[in-house]
Amino acid sequence: xxxxxxxxxxxxxxxxxxxxxxxxxxxxxxxxxxxxxxxxxxxxxxxxxxxxxxxxxxxxxxxxxxxxxxxxxxxxxxxxxxxxxxxxxxxxxxxxxxxxxxxxxxxxxxxxxxxxxxxxxxxxxxxxxxxxxxxxxxxxxxxxxxxxxxxxxxxxxxxxxxxxxxxxxxxxxxxxxxxxxxxxxxxxxxxxxxxxxxxxxxxxxxxxxxxxxxxxxxxxxxxxxxxxxxxxxxxxxxxxxxxxxxxxxxxxxxxxxxxxxxxxxxxxxxxxxxxxxxxxxxxxxxxxxxxxxxxxxxxxxxxxxxxxxxxxxxxxxxxxxxxxxxxxxxxxxxxxxxxxx
Amino acid sequence: xxxxxxxxxxxxxxxxxxxxxxxxxxxxxxxxxxxxxxxxxxxxxxxxxxxxxxxxxxxxxxxxxxxxxxxxxxxxxxxxxxxxxxxxxxxxxxxxxxxxxxxxxxxxxxxxxxxxxxxxxxxxxxxxxxxxxxxxxxxxxxxxxxxxxxxxxxxxxxxxxxxxxxxxxxxxxxxxxxxxxxxxxxxxxxxxxxxxxxxxxxxxxxxxxxxxxxxxxxxxxxxxxxxxxxxxxxxxxxxxxxxxxxxxxxxxxxxxxxxxxxxxxxxxxxxxxxxxxxxxxxxxxxxxxxxxxxxxxxxxxxxxxxxxxxxxxxxxxxxxxxxxxxxxxxxxxxxxxxxxx
DNA sequence: AATTTTTACGCAATCGTTTCCGAAATTCGT
DNA sequence: ACGAATTTCGGAAACGATTGCGTAAAAATT
Numbered sequence: 001x002x003x004x005x006x007x008x009x010x011x012x013x014x015x016x017x018x019x020x021x022x023x024x025x026x027x028x029x030x031x032x033x034x035x036x037x038x039x040x041x042x043x044x045x046x047x048x049x050x051x052x053x054x055x056x057x058x059x060x061x062x063x064x065x066x067x068x069x070x071x072x073x074x075x076x077x078x079x080x081x082x083x084x085x086x087x088x089x090x091x092x093x094x095x096x097x098x099x100x101x102x103x104x105x106x107x108x109x110x111x112x113x114x115x116x117x118x119x120x121x122x123x124x125x126x127x128x129x130x131x132x133x134x135x136x137x138x139x140x141x142x143x144x145x146x147x148x149x150x151x152x153x154x155x156x157x158x159x160x161x162x163x164x165x166x167x168x169x170x171x172x173x174x175x176x177x178x179x180x181x182x183x184x185x186x187x188x189x190x191x192x193x194x195x196x197x198x199x200x201x202x203x204x205x206x207x208x209x210x211x212x213x214x215x216x217x218x219x220x221x222x223x224x225x226x227x228x229x230x231x232x233x234x235x236x237x238x239x240x241x242x243x244x245x246x247x248x249x250x251x252x253x254x255x256x257x258x259x260x261x262x263x264x265x266x267x268x269x270x271x272x273x274x275x276x277x278x279x280x281x282x283x284x285x286x287x288x289x290x291x292x293x294x295x296x297x298x299x300x301x302x303x304x305x306x307x308x309x310x311x312x313x314x315x316x317x318x319x320x321x322x323x324x325x326x327x328x329x330x331x332x333x334x335x336x337x338x339x340x341x
Numbered sequence: 342x343x344x345x346x347x348x349x350x351x352x353x354x355x356x357x358x359x360x361x362x363x364x365x366x367x368x369x370x371x372x373x374x375x376x377x378x379x380x381x382x383x384x385x386x387x388x389x390x391x392x393x394x395x396x397x398x399x400x401x402x403x404x405x406x407x408x409x410x411x412x413x414x415x416x417x418x419x420x421x422x423x424x425x426x427x428x429x430x431x432x433x434x435x436x437x438x439x440x441x442x443x444x445x446x447x448x449x450x451x452x453x454x455x456x457x458x459x460x461x462x463x464x465x466x467x468x469x470x471x472x473x474x475x476x477x478x479x480x481x482x483x484x485x486x487x488x489x490x491x492x493x494x495x496x497x498x499x500x501x502x503x504x505x506x507x508x509x510x511x512x513x514x515x516x517x518x519x520x521x522x523x524x525x526x527x528x529x530x531x532x533x534x535x536x537x538x539x540x541x542x543x544x545x546x547x548x549x550x551x552x553x554x555x556x557x558x559x560x561x562x563x564x565x566x567x568x569x570x571x572x573x574x575x576x577x578x579x580x581x582x583x584x585x586x587x588x589x590x591x592x593x594x595x596x597x598x599x600x601x602x603x604x605x606x607x608x609x610x611x612x613x614x615x616x617x618x619x620x621x622x623x624x625x626x627x628x629x630x631x632x633x634x635x636x637x638x639x640x641x642x643x644x645x646x647x648x649x650x651x652x653x654x655x656x657x658x659x660x661x662x663x664x665x666x667x668x669x670x671x672x673x674x675x676x677x678x679x680x681x682x
Numbered sequence: 683a684a685t686t687t688t689t690a691c692g693c694a695a696t697c698g699t700t701t702c703c704g705a706a707a708t709t710c711g712t
Numbered sequence: 713a714c715g716a717a718t719t720t721c722g723g724a725a726a727c728g729a730t731t732g733c734g735t736a737a738a739a740a741t742t
Contacts, residue, residue, distance in 0.1 A: 005697095005698055007698070007699090015721075015722085016721070016722045016723075017699075018699090018700075018721075018722065018723080018724095019722075020699095021699060021700060021701085022701090022720095022721085025700090029720060030720070030721075031720060031721090034721085046455070048453070048455060048456035049699065049700095050397070050456065050457055050698050050699070051456050051457065052393045052394075052396040052402065052457070052697085052699095053697070053698035053699045053700085054698080054699055055699095056391065056394050056697090056698085056699075056727050056728065056729090057698080057699045057700045057726075057727050058700070058701095058727085059727075061393065063436075071425075072419065072620075077413060077418055078413065080412060080437070081412050081413065081439065084412075084437060084438070088438075093458070094437050094438075095404075095434050095435060095436055095437075096425065096435050096436075097429075097435075098422065098425050111387075112389070114387070115389035115392050116391055116392065116393070117392045117393075257624070278621060279413075279594065280625070281621075282598075283597045283598070283601075283625045284621070284624045284625060284626060285624060285625060285626030285628070286626065287626070346728055347728065347730090348729090356692085357691070358692095358729075358730090359691075359692065359729095359730075359731075360690085360692075361729095362729060362731085363730090363731090366730090370689075370690060370691075371690065372689075372691090375691085390728080390729060390730095391727085391729065393729095394697085394727070394728035394729040395728080395730075396729095397696095397697045397699090397727090397728085397729080397730095398728080398730045399697085399730070400697075
């Protein structure tokens with residue numbers, strides 16, 4: 001790296017390092033003339049202050065950490081995109097950590113981040129996370145933390161989510177209204193708030209339409225092969241479902257694959273709908289009805305909140321728990337009119 | 342953050358900070374007994390050395406930067422996944438920067454990174470990048486830099502790519518062998534090595550089969566709407582193509598959409614094949630034939646190389662220019678047998 | 683037993699910036 | 713013109729960890 005330093009700049013100009021430092025941050029204590037001289041040389045030498053020295057002295061890293069459970073998921077990618085955008089606007093740097101849904105990895109990362117390496121954290125917890133001590137231990141340090149999507153509601157930290165329950169309700173209702181009565185719900189296993197909210201939406205819809213006895217809930221997880229087997233057996237039971245509602249994009253892919261394998265026709269034999277942020281879902285065969293989450297917006301909003309916390313600005317009352325609505329896009333996998341065979 | 346410091350630990354134990362420091366890095370100059378005492382207290386207080394102080398003193402940030410042109414692209418996501426994996430193994434942190442194909446942003450980021458914030462960079466350059474001064478200026482600082490996918494071959498820095506030309510050749514050849522003679526190639530605009538290599542593969546195949554006069558090259562770019570229009574006009578010309586080969590995943594999505602809009606049947610009226618790392622491509626209607634790049638492997642390999650450079654280890658001779666083969670997956674959009682109408 | 687080597691640790695400088703205190707020098711008010 | 717306020721800058725102490733050098737004490741060697 002560049003071995004130029006503030007001190008050398010100061011020597012060169014025969015002024016003190018403090019003056020150079022102040023000039024660079026445009027302090028009012030420095031005359032315009034001096035500032036100009038400093039800036040000229042700094043520009044000429046293309047000097048940049050050492051960020052580690054600066055971080056050490058100011059106790060500020062100008063860096064945030066984003067912790068996500070997986071990356072091969074359009075939702076998290078879009079969130080990350082939003083976060084990165086806001087971070088750049090705020091002159092901040094973004095560290096990325098992927099837990100791969102592994103609780104221990106999450107614990108380790110949070111522990112490591114207690115060193116002051118970052119000024120704040122944005123996290124969507126792993127599905128295997130049930131204990132939140134590593135998170136409270138972090139928050140207790142006084143470092144800002146914002147949850148998005150997979151939040152921990154019992155903690156005193158801002159949460160940005162979508163209206164999972166409402167969205168799940170509407171999706172289920174849509175299936176019911178188009179004639180389905182045996183709707184299977186493929187849930188993400190674990191104790192995540194998101195899982196229970198989506199399940200609640202599903203159950204609530206069943207309840208309102210008197211179909212609670214027909215509920216079919218399948219807990220799916222990380223292992224695609226296991227999921228595949230579970231989905232297969234869905235079609236091997238007595239009363240096969242007439243619709244499948246998957247809580248996670250990935251599950252819908254597997255479901256499509258299984259249907260292809262078992263030669264089960266969507267939507268004729270089974271309708272499909274899923275939470276999904278895959279733009280290509282409209283190109284599926286058949287195109288997939290989807291609950292599209294405002295991922296980019298969630299990223300931007302949660303980053304905004306994090307920076308308010310970092311700047312010690314007061315949050316707007318609405319910013320403690322932000323809920324950005326998803327929207328349902330009905331496509332061929334769950335047509336409004338009954339499909340013609 | 343934790344306000345515990347080495348010095349306080351030292352006071353507590355009535356030893357000097359240097360002893361504590363050395364104990365933590367398991368120096369042979371410290372007795373086992375002292376090490377144990379230090380470790381016990383450190384564990385009890387859950388102390389972690391301040392990374393900024395450490396970085397400043399050691400002139401090492403334990404951080405790398407990954408610069409990608411876009412994130413909503415499965416290829417880059419998978420590369421990032423591989424990089425993050427290797428980084429964690431090496432106890433390194435990963436900063437992520439997205440240029441959004443914007444040259445100026447790339448320049449700014451590279452300039453900013455000359456401050457010593459990171460120990461190395463991995464980059465896939467923006468499509469609008471034609472001038473490489475910002476990169477050479479960085480490399481001249483002596484900081485390791487590795488290119489992946491979109492490389493700059495004229496520079497003296499390791500490159501990790503796939504065999505774009507060969508893959509493009511095979512894809513084109515496949516189309517020709519299944520009866521296509523008017524194959525359009527949707528190229529990524531700009532002067533990227535990757536673009537010209539893929540184009541060369543396409544052209545070479547045409548040449549070998551005496552179809553060079555039928556070449557149709559469409560330069561597509563960032564703007565989906567512009568691309569859409571260009572693709573539309575492909576079908577409005579005299580001799581409409583009987584196959585389309587897209588160099589970028591995104592272009593294939595747009596092409597599918599246009600075909601849907603114009604009611605052009607794939608593969609009956611036009612065959613399709615594309616570079617794509619979208620797992621869901623097999624679920625498209627029709628399923629998309631794809632050149633799948635070894636994205637995860639590219640990420641791991643390039644990260645491996647970067648860490649060798651950072652550790653001042655010698656590169657294996659094969660690691661200067663690494664080429665990992667892609668593989669072609671033929672699906673319904675370009676069936677081997679002529680489709681029955 | 684005297685000397686050399688090894689072990690185990692402390693001192694203090696250092697990394698590069700920032701910022702709290704002054705303290706000249708200048709400007710202002712009357 | 714004289715004290716007061718302001719402007720403009722420098723000195724030096726942080727920030728927290730690392731490390732070269734020095735040195736007692738213990739162990740090993742002759």
